[in-house]
Structure formats: structure tokens, C-alpha cells
Amino acid sequence: MRMSPDDPGQPVDPDRVDLWDSRLYSDGHPHAVWRLLRAKAPVHRQELEDGRHFWSVVRYADVCRVLRDHEFFTSERGTLLTALGGGDPAGGKMMAATDPPRHTALRESLNRVLSARAVEARREVLLKPVDRLLDPLLTGESTDLAVAAMDFPMDFIGTFMGLPEEDWPRLAKLTTMAIAPHDPDFQEGSAPLTLLTAHHELFEYFSRQLSARGGNPTDDLIGHLMSMRIDGSPLDHETIVYNCYSLILGANVTTPHTITGLVQALMDHPAAHRKAAADPSLVSGCVEEGLRWSSPASHFMRYSTRDVELGGYTIREGSALVAWLGSANRDEDVFADPYVFDIERRPNRHVAFGFGPHYCVGGALARISLRMLFERIFACIERFEPAGEVRHLASTFVAGVKSMPVRAVPHIGS
Numbered sequence: 001m002r003m004s005p006d007d008p009g010q011p012v013d014p015d016r017v018d019l020w021d022s023r024l025y026s027d028g029h030p031h032a033v034w035r036l037l038r039a040k041a042p043v044h045r046q047e048l049e050d051g052r053h054f055w056s057v058v059r060y061a062d063v064c065r066v067l068r069d070h071e072f073f074t075s076e077r078g079t080l081l082t083a084l085g086g087g088d089p090a091g092g093k094m095m096a097a098t099d100p101p102r103h104t105a106l107r108e109s110l111n112r113v114l115s116a117r118a119v120e121a122r123r124e125v126l127l128k129p130v131d132r133l134l135d136p137l138l139t140g141e142s143t144d145l146a147v148a149a150m151d152f153p154m155d156f157i158g159t160f161m162g163l164p165e166e167d168w169p170r171l172a173k174l175t176t177m178a179i180a181p182h183d184p185d186f187q188e189g190s191a192p193l194t195l196l197t198a199h200h201e202l203f204e205y206f207s208r209q210l211s212a213r214g215g216n217p218t219d220d221l222i223g224h225l226m227s228m229r230i231d232g233s234p235l236d237h238e239t240i241v242y243n244c245y246s247l248i249l250g251a252n253v254t255t256p257h258t259i260t261g262l263v264q265a266l267m268d269h270p271a272a273h274r275k276a277a278a279d280p281s282l283v284s285g286c287v288e289e290g291l292r293w294s295s296p297a298s299h300f301m302r303y304s305t306r307d308v309e310l311g312g313y314t315i316r317e318g319s320a321l322v323a324w325l326g327s328a329n330r331d332e333d334v335f336a337d338p339y340v341f342d343i344e345r346r347p348n349r350h351v352a353f354g355f356g357p358h359y360c361v362g363g364a365l366a367r368i369s370l371r372m373l374f375e376r377i378f379a380c381i382e383r384f385e386p387a388g389e390v391r392h393l394a395s396t397f398v399a400g401v402k403s404m405p406v407r408a409v410p411h412i413g414s
Contacts, residue, residue, distance in 0.1 A: 014041045019049060019056055019322070019396070020081065022182040026394035027299065031339075034058050034327035043311030052085040054301070054320040055313075060331035060351070062311060063323040066302055068356030070099040073302035073321060075162070075358060080301055081396045082181065082195060084320055094242035096250075101358055106359055108242070111324045113224050116364040122160075129155030130373050133259075137408040140381060142387040145263060148175065148406040149256035156369060157251035157362075161244065162220030163209065171205070174198045180395035185402055186291040189247070199245075210237060247362070254296045254352070256300040257364050257393075257400040259373065261294025264404070265341045266383050272343050277378040277411075286343040287370045292350035293341055295326040298399050300354060325351050326399055361411060381408045 017033055024030050037058045047053040057063055066073045076091035076099055078084065091099045095106040109363040112118065118127075133152050136143050154172040157356070158165065173186065177198035181191040188194050209222060217223035223344050225240045235243075266273040276282045304319045315321065329350045353360035388405030 006395050011382050012036045014022050017041075017044065017046065019044075019046060019204075019324075020054075022180070022394040022396050025396060025399060026392040030092055030298075030326065030399075031330060034324060034330065036329060038327060043313045043315075044270055045313075045399070047202055048084075049069060052320075054081070054084055054322050055310075056322050056324060056329035057310065058324050059311075060328040060334040063325065063328040063351060064355045065310075066321055066323045067300060067351075067354060067358065070103075070357055071256070072305055072308050074305050075103075075302060078320070079302055080179075081299065081322060084301070086284070090242045093239040094246050095361070096246050096358060097242075102230065103357055104162075106228075107357075109228050110224070110361050112220065114361055114365055116368065119365050119368050123372075125154055126187050126369050128159075129153075130356055130376055134372065134380065137406075138410050139251075140407065140410065142407050144388075144403055145258070145406045146401045149259040150252070152259065152373075153251040153255040153369070154248075156365070157248055160221050160365075161247065162218055162222055167205070169172045171202070171248060172252060174202050174332065175249050176393075178202065178249060179397045180393050183394040183402065201243055202245050202248070206238070206241045208272075241386040250360060253398055254291075254360065254362075255354050255369060257277070257296035257398060258287075258290050258294050258366075258370060259400070260401040260404050261296065262290030262370075262374070263384055263406065264390070264401070265290065265293050267386060267406075269341050270383060272341060273378070273383055276343055276374075279381070280375065280378070281373055282343055283378060285345065285348070287367065287374055288348045288350065289341060289343050290370070290374075291352035292329045292335070292345075292348060294353050295329045295350070296398060296399055297352065297354070298326045298395075298397055299324050300358070322388070325354070328374055374395050380410055383409050386408065 012033055014036060018024065038408065042059045042062060044056040045053060046056065049059065057066055069102045075097050076088065078086065078088040079097055084337050088097050092098050092102065095103060132155060133148050136148065150172050154168045160166045176184045177194050180186050190244040213226065217226040222244060225235060225243055228235050278288045299322050301320055301322050304315050304317055304321060306317045308315050313410050329352065332338055334349065353363040385407045387407045390401060391403040395399035
């Protein structure tokens, strides 16, 4: 996905916008489309050939309203465009597909083990994946950063969940299949079959992991789910499996694509790299701007629970609404010079981790791991240089890169 609204080669017609087509995000100019919609059609209806339709909201305020207000916009009927019109069997069970108050109870328990304080206490666990990603870069040889970055979150979420290391590569691929079933490099059969395969394998995998524990909670995230009580009752087998799936998917969505997006931005803006390397206090702001800039989770979907007015339109009960985070993070009414990469941006109220009750429960883990990685990068690497073609992921959900050969030039003495 191109991060700025480059000239798409021809005028964009709001009536011909196709936000459903995954090729827009791999080969097109979504930021040009979103910028046009923010100006001319901030609440936009698209109907598919099969009769399904969805409303898109692209302005920051509307995105926040849809994600915040669970009474008008429910998560329990499907949260991604790939589930449009099909319902969600995980509704009311998986935290991401559950509305308060049950969602609140699930989240509060997981927050205790994924809070910034809890993650900082296990900081040593994060050093291993940082070193694994960084060490090949320090050789000065060409490295496909996108491939390496896809393994990075699997390294720590696999450890946190107590999953066997030999399973991590397949789990990483399955999560990418789940969020990019139309991408030919990750397809196993047709797009619907790819999505079905990914879901089936992941659910079966976590079901086996749970059964192998024999009802004895372990000292990891799966064990925590096994020990969890909601209104005095334990979570059932299916609910635990769904939430294992949600945790691993969440980890593998944001972090790797922030890494590639931020490194690409640093190559495009070498002065920013030099500034952060000279002043470690800027690393945190650099990561936050990298999250806003890359906006790896492009959207979340909700369904209206009743007729509601939004942007001058009446959204009928039962309608699907897609809140485009990538557009909200370039909203000119919220971010000064939104197409300028600025590591000292203040304030930076991006919604890369979502907004409202469903704000990413793993946000602290992602932030801390990214800061650790880029602290090491700025300490050891003078600059990155492109070493091949950048290829983008075909996905409506993730603004990602699937191939990005780079060469790191280490600081003298590193």
C-alpha cells in the first residue's frame, strides 16, 4: 500500500470506488481514494455484485464513534470485510467479537497479563526475537525484511502462549492466510478455501493445545484463559480456542507491518533516521509515528443495531459499517500535514490500535517490542538501503508488505 496519495493516474470517481477489491491495497492508491472520500463522501455506500453492501466511514470522528459506541454498532455479527453478510460464529465468545459487558470482563482479565507493567516484567523474553531479527541485518547482506518481520511477533507470542517453537512458521503463515486470502503468494486453493483452511487449522491447533493440557492450567496465556472466570464460571473449550486465535492473529497483524512501514519511511526520510539515532528520547515518538504512518490494521467492521444518523445519512438497522483506520490516521482535521512523516509529531492521537472498548489488548506488548527493536536499530544501523522490489500484501484488512529486500549499513564499530 502506498502511504501517500500519489497521483493514481486518473481522477477518482466516488461512485466507482471499490474498497472491496484487495488489489487496491497491493497495487493501487487507497490513500488517494480515502482522501477523496473524506472530502466528498465521508459516509459511502458500496454494493457488491451479489447484492451485499456496506457503508464506509473515513473521517477520524466518525471512525471513533463507530468503534466506541457498542450500543449502536455491534461487534458480534462480524468484524472484518471477509465476513460481510455471513455472521460470526465467534460472536459473544471471542473477545474481539463480543460487546460489553461480557467483553469488559474478558478484557480486564487479559489486561492483567498484557499490561505495560506485566510486559515490562518479562522484558528479557523480548530480547531473543529482537536479536533474531537484527543479527542478519548486521552482516551487511541483503535481507528480506518483510519475511523476517513476519516471524518477529510469532517469536514472542509463541513464547507467551507456550507454543512449541517448531510450530511457529506454519502458525505465522496461517495467520497471514486468514487476513490475506486473496493474495496469491499465500493462497492454498481459492480465496474462500484459503480462508477456510486457515480457520480450520488454527482452531484445530488450539483445540489440541488445550486438550493436551488436560485441564491443568499452565503458566502462559493459554493457561490464563483456562483459569479465567466470567460471572463465576470458567470459559468453555470453544471460547478459549476462539480467544487463542484472536491473540495470535492480533500479534501477527500489527507488529511486522509496522516494522516494514517504519523502515520504508526511514529510507524515504533519512534525516529522521539520523535524528532518532542521535537522540534516543525520540525513539518512542518515532514508533508512534510509524504506527500512524503504516496503519497496519486498515479497518474494522461493525453492524448497526438500530437506525442511526451518520454523516447526513440514515444507516438502517442491520447494516454493515466499515471504519477505515488508515483513512482516519490521515484525517486533515486531526493531523497537521498528515502526509508528512514526523517523528516529533505532537499530539499523535492515532487509531492504529483501534479505539474504544476494543482498543488492542496487546497494544502494550506491540509498543514495547517495537521500541526495543528500534532502539537497537538506531544504535547499530546507520541507514537502510533498498535492495530489491517492494511487494505489497493483497488484503482489505492489513496494510502490509510481503517482500522488502533491504541492506543495512551498520554504524562503524557495530
